[in-house]
Amino acid sequence: MFPYIGGKSSHAKWISPYIPSNISTYVEVFGGAMWLYFQSDKTPVETNVYNDWNRHLANIFKCSIDTEHHREVLESYICDIGNEDMFNEYRDEIFDIYGGRFNIPDYPLAAKYMLCQLQTFSGNTNFRENTKIYRSPDPKHKFVAYTEKFSQPKYVKKLNQLTVENMDCRDLIHKYDDSDTFFYIDPPYYNMESYYTADAFDHHDHIELLELLKTTEARWALSYYYFDDLEKVLPRDEYLWHEQETYSQNARHSSAKRTELLIMNYQPPSLESLFGPERADEH
Numbered sequence: 001m002f003p004y005i006g007g008k009s010s011h012a013k014w015i016s017p018y019i020p021s022n023i024s025t026y027v028e029v030f031g032g033a034m035w036l037y038f039q040s041d042k043t044p045v046e047t048n049v050y051n052d053w054n055r056h057l058a059n060i061f062k063c064s065i066d067t068e069h070h071r072e073v074l075e076s077y078i079c080d081i082g083n084e085d086m087f088n089e090y091r092d093e094i095f096d097i098y099g100g101r102f103n104i105p106d107y108p109l110a111a112k113y114m115l116c117q118l119q120t121f122s123g124n125t126n127f128r129e130n131t132k133i134y135r136s137p138d139p140k141h142k143f144v145a146y147t148e149k150f151s152q153p154k155y156v157k158k159l160n161q162l163t164v165e166n167m168d169c170r171d172l173i174h175k176y177d178d179s180d181t182f183f184y185i186d187p188p189y190y191n192m193e194s195y196y197t198a199d200a201f202d203h204h205d206h207i208e209l210l211e212l213l214k215t216t217e218a219r220w221a222l223s224y225y226y227f228d229d230l231e232k233v234l235p236r237d238e239y240l241w242h243e244q245e246t247y248s249q250n251a252r253h254s255s256a257k258r259t260e261l262l263i264m265n266y267q268p269p270s271l272e273s274l275f276g277p278e279r280a281d282e283h
Contacts (some may be wrong), residue, residue, distance in 0.1 A: 001014060001155075002118065002146050004033035008223070012039035014244055015184075020219055020270045025049065025181040029169050031057065036184055037158065044161040051165040051172045055101065056094065056113045058166035063110040064150070064159050073107040076144075077115050081141050091116050095131075104166070118142040135265060168259035170212055181218035185209075189225050203229075210234060219266040226261060240264040256265040 012035045014024045019026075027049040028034055034050055037043050047081045050061045080086040090112040102109070118141075121134040121276045136142060143266065149155045165172055172185065187209060211232040213220055224230055244261040 001033045001038055001149070002114065003142060003190055004035075004117075008032075008035040010066075011223075011244070011246065012036045015223070015262060016040040016042060017266065018242070018262060019043070019184070019223055020182055020266065020268070024181055025176060025180040025218070027051065027172070027176050027183050028102060029172055029183055029185045030187050031061070032186065034061070036186075041202075048158075048161050048162065048241050049163045049165060049172075049176060051169070053166070053168060055104070056109075056161055058164055059102075059104040059106055060110045061162060062105040062164045063107050065157055065162055065164070065235050066105070067150040067156045070107060070110070071147055073111050074114070074147040074150070077279065078144060078147065079112045080115060080185065081119070081134060081143055082133075084133050086114060087119055091131055091276060114146060115265045120169070128212055128260070141151070169209060172210055173216065177216050177218050179217045183213075183220040183222055184223075185213070186223040186228065207233065211266070215263060216265075222261075224263065225258065225263045230261075230263075234263055240267065
């Protein structure tokens, strides 16, 4: 939906085929920019849920459901692109209530957040007092590109079928857990939590989430980088592990090769039916 640290814009194509077809509820537990939902041809289904603990992100998607009004408000802020004084003013307003509670939808606040977020380096969302404006060399500004999406039918359709939550991941899983539910889970990666959120997601939270997943009725797919306790809680002989070679999305490490994990508690269709006989052996 928009550039975001840890976003799955470049991974959605290979992850999407693993989404089960026979589900009635689709949930992104750590929604972020929700790239998988928007790029998958398997969504929307009957119930589609966006969730993120960052209330600013939840506010963006809550506002986005009313696509016409949200676009109008966004357009009124286009004149502030590249204005460092306005960036600092909006950044400070966002920082002051970063972890606080505010009523949503709040359309002006959503526009200010996106104006700042799309003018930070590499889509940084963890605003601090010293976060600086970053002037992108792209000829078409990211904020303008984001604004224009709300007149495109493919985005309007999917946004109009969203339910937006702003809950702790564990509470959300308990709320929507059902045999017809599919959870896509893309948590802050282990020892990289500070990139994603102002609130710590520590070792205990990682283990508690993994242990909770073992008890669900729902099917789920979990994205992670490898760490030792991951394999201890979700052993390879009990869960399906898929490894995908990728490259870091951080511009500072654009050539860094990574192994992305997708761990599942269900058996997806055969790789041949997912990718075709010619490409099955690539996966």
